[in-house]
Amino acid sequence: MDLLFPKRCVSCGQIGSYLCPGCLKKIRFCQFQACPVCQRSSITGATHPRCQTKYSLDGLVSVSHFEGPVKAAIKKIKYKWVADLAEDLVGIILENLWKAKWLPQDEFIIVPVPLSPKRERWRGFNQSALLGKILAQRLELKFNGQILKKIKDTKPQVELSADERKKNLNGVFKVTAKDQVLGRSFLLVDDMVTTGSTLRNCASTLKRAGAGKVWALTLARSG
Secondary structure: OOOOOOOEOOOOOOEOOOOOHHHHOOOOEOOOEEOOOOOOEEOOOEOOOOOOOOOOOOEEEEEEEOOHHHHHHHHHHHHOOOOOHHHHHHHHHHHHHHHHOOOOOOOEEEEEOOOOHHHHHHHOOOHHHHHHHHHHHHHOOEEOOOOEEEOOOOOOHHHOOHHHHHHHOOOOEEEOOHHHOOOOEEEEEEEEEOOOHHHHHHHHHHHHOOOOOEEEEEEEEOO
16 A cells, blocks of 8 residues: 555655654643643643642643644645544654653543544544543553543634633533543543633542542644
8 A cells, every 4th residue: 555655744745654754753842830720830741739720631742843744744634634644743742752751640541532433423533532542542541432422513613712712612522431430530532722722621520420630641732
C-alpha cells in the first residue's frame, strides 16, 4: 500500500512519512502549562487551589501549540479521515511529555472526549479515542471508551464565542455506568484544547457521578 499510496508529510508534502524530520523540528512545544480554570501559569498544569471546586478539572497538560505541522496533522486526521496518523501523534506526545514535568499516575483510566453519534458516524471514528487507546497501550493504563457519552449533537465549538461554548455544552455529556466511576481517577484525552469548555464539562460530568481525580491531556493547545 505504501508503494501505491506513499505517505506524505501533512505539512510540506515530502514523501516518506506523515511528519518528516524537518517539520518535526518546527513543532513548538509548550514550555509552560496553564491552570484549566483561570488560564494562568501552573508549573505542572495543576488547577490552582484557589480555582479548585468540587467538580472542576484537577489539571490539564498540553504538549504543543496548535500551529504549523501539528495543526496540519490534526486537521488531516479530523477532516481527511487519516486514522493511522494517530500513531505518529501519540509518538509526539510521549516523546515530549517529560517537558511538562508531569506523568500520568498508575491508577488513571484513560477516557476519550466523546463525539456525538452523528459526528462519529460521519467521520467513521473518534480521533480522541484513537489517541487514547494507543496512549493506554503505551503507558500500560486502562482505557474505557464507553463510560462517557455525548448525548446531544452540538454546534462545532470553534464557531462559537466563549459564552456560547458554555451554553452549547450544557447537559451534553452523560456517564453510562456510575459503578465504574465511583472513586476512580480518570485522564481525559483530546486532540486539542481552546477554551477548555469541553474538558471542563466532561470532568464535571465524571465528578458528579462520583469520580475522584480527573486530569486532561491534549496534543495541542490553541492560543
